[in-house]
Amino acid sequence: MSKSSKSGSDNRAAMASLSPFELKDELIKAAGGGVVERPANVSMLNAGRGNPNFLATIPRHGFWQLGLFAMRESERSFAYMPEGIGGFPKHEGLEERFEIFARENKGTPGIDFLFGAVSYVRDQLGLNAGEFLYEMCEGILASNYPVPDRMLKLSEVIVGQYLRREMIGKHPFVGDFDIFAVEGGTAAMTYIFNTMRENFLIKPGDTIALGVPIFTPYIEIPRLNDYKLEVVNINAVVEQGWQYSKEELDKLRDPKIKAFFLVNPSNPPSVKMDDESLAYIAEIVKERPDLILLTDDVYGTFADDFVSLFTLCPKNTILVYSYSKYFGATGWRLGTIATHQENIFDEQLAALPDEQKAILHERYESITTEPDKLKFIDRLVADSRTVALNHTAGLSTPQQVQMVLFSLFALMDTPDAYKNALKRLIRNRKQALYRELGIPLEDDDKNLVDYYTILDAEYIGERMHGREYVEWMLKNTQPSELLFRLAKEARVVLLPGRGFGTQHPSGRVSLANLNESDYMQIGRAIRKLMNERLEQYKAETSGKKGK
Known part of the structure; x- marks a missing residue:
């Protein structure tokens, strides 16, 4: 191997450890750099990031x-x-x-x-x-100033009605919930992790479970020095339509697991959890009433008949929802955290040892005369401004107004015209992609949401050229090699599926941020790459047979 090729191989190996969102920047450089000459009219197709190219007008x-x-x-x-x-x-x-x-x-x-x-x-x-x-x-x-700081009074009522419609639907639900308006789903995650740590609900060395594949930050945050958590993966099974098997969910019965964090519908498989799995988790929670659940349901509004885990296990669940994808509002930074007014978080705070209660009493005594009675969700608000700045906490009021108007738009749309239009848009894009790949689209799963799709190299390769070819390709392909070749040769950028916890070499394609003709072009580019690898496979295997 030459020095330059060895160096390139080393760089690729180093890049394999990057977050997919950081690796995306390297892929963009590969697709748009000036090293390789390209016709001026060929544009880069970035299907990596999930930012939609549609918005609610x-x-x-x-x-x-x-x-x-x-x-x-x-x-x-x-x-x-x-x-x-x-x-x-x-x-x-x-x-x-x-x-x-x-x-x-x-x-x-x-x-x-x-x-x-x-x-x-x-x-x-x-x-x-x-x-x-x-x-x-x-x-x-x-x-x-935002008053109340957690959320404006009537705004909370209206957003609550929207969450009831989209996350709960017609399912029975007893009681009310509180809402904290935050700067998008990412802020919600940051605040929740921080407040759980500050309030001794999770501690260094504790074990949490992650439903994988999952949005990469959920994988990365627990490993940070801030938390130092042990992680047990609850693996979705691709052969079972990216659902969690009972055997995997049974891991949650282990009392050492303090919390289960998941994205539903999943990212990147873009599949909602089926009714059987939701009910099975609810049964486990009955046995383990101390189990904390955090569900990030940002893609729920793209699903058919969506029901959140919050609906079945309201007292154990922290619900995170963001307006970013459904309304095309990533730049607005609009999100919510919701907790049932009767919840285990407040119960666990009340049951803390006296020594830890004393520490928290001192932490919050500057903002309330009864710090021991401060609810978990109000601690989230205080901690979001380092407690001392609690008096200026809260999402900016114009952001809350836009959140309310988005909510009312959906509530007033009784035939779901906007929702059905978006579903039709992204599903037509998926059909165009797979049509150009030349692979039949197995699209009869009612749990598919299709905001993203995973292009699994093993799955695609086997259906194109057979099992022997796939085994050769996997053995002779570096983790990110195919992604970099797509970027350099076809100017197509995908995110690596491995960074989300998937078990197979794959790329995540957002079906939300390009036009239908672009997905056709991506399908053709991937098919061309696979066919080129087939020629290499034939040359190598025929040479060995000749010997």
């Missing part, structure tokens, strides 16, 4: 129109001053003035939605329309 139009109305309300104060000074909206007559505004601007995009939203809040949710408009106007003007 109607609630955004509503946001901007609401902003204009709120500005008009603000300018009613200090109107005698020409220097551009406004004031807070005024409660009295606000609803009537909004109706005048809506009539004056009828036909303008967003106005009908806003008018309908106010009606829905008043007539369907039973809330005071004037109070709602005031909270929205003050919020969009960002003229006050």
Whole structure:
């Protein structure tokens, strides 16, 4: 082997240890660098990141129109001053003035939605329309701190109704839950891990379980010096449609496992947990009422008839939901953490040893006269601002307003027109990809969500060229080699499936961020690469047979 080729091999080996999101940057360099000459009209196809190329327009139009109305309300104060000074909206007559505004601007995009939203809040949710408009106007003007800091009062009610519809549906559910509005799902994860550690719910050396494959940060966070947790993998079985077998779920019966963290529907397989598995976990929780569950359900809104684990095990579960993917709002950073008002987190805090209670009493005594009674979800809020800055905690109010408008848009869409359009969009893209691969699309699984798809080299290779070819390819292929060849030769960027905990060499394709013709091009590029490897296989094996 030459020195340069050995160096390249070493670099690839080092890159195999990178997070898939960091490796993606190297793949982008390989696809877009200036080392290899390419025609100027050939563009890079980055199917690596999950950022959708679609977004919800109607609630955004509503946001901007609401902003204009709120500005008009603000300018009613200090109107005698020409220097551009406004004031807070005024409660009295606000609803009537909004109706005048809506009539004056009828036909303008967003106005009908806003008018309908106010009606829905008043007539369907039973809330005071004037109070709602005031909270929205003050919020969009960002003229006050978030109060309450965990979430604005009526905003929490409306977002709660949205979560009930999308995460619980028609399933029986007893009791209420609290919501903490946060800066997207990533902030939710950060806050939860931190508060669990600070409150002795998890400690260095403790064991947690991860449902794998899983969003890479869940794999990486427990290993950090901040936590030093032991991890037991609960492996989804590809041959069983990426579901967890009973044998795998039985690992949760081990009392040393403090918590089970999962993404549902999964990332990257993009499959929702089936009803049987949900019920089986609920049975385990009955035997293990101390087991903490954390479910990240960001892709639940793309699934058919989705039911969250939060529904079946509400007192044991922390529910994380982000608006980013479904509404095309990754830049808004909108997420929620929800816990049932009767939960094991508060029970475990109450049962801590006196020494640990004393430490926590001192930690939170500056923000409440009864720190021992501070709920887990309110500790999340305080810890998100290092406790001392709790008085300025909370998601920015314009973000909360947009979250509310997204929620109302979905609640008012009783035929699920928006949801069905998105499902149709991403599933057509998947069909186009597999059609160009030349592989039959096994798409009869009702649990498939299809926001992502895993292109498993073993699965694809065997269906294209047979088992012997696959065994040769796996033996003679470095973990990231095929991904780098796709990037350099076809300018196609995929994320490595290995980084998410998958057991086979694979690439994760986001079906949300490119157009249908692009997925056709990706399918052709992968097929071309596989055919080239087939020629190498034939040359090597025929030479050996000749000897």
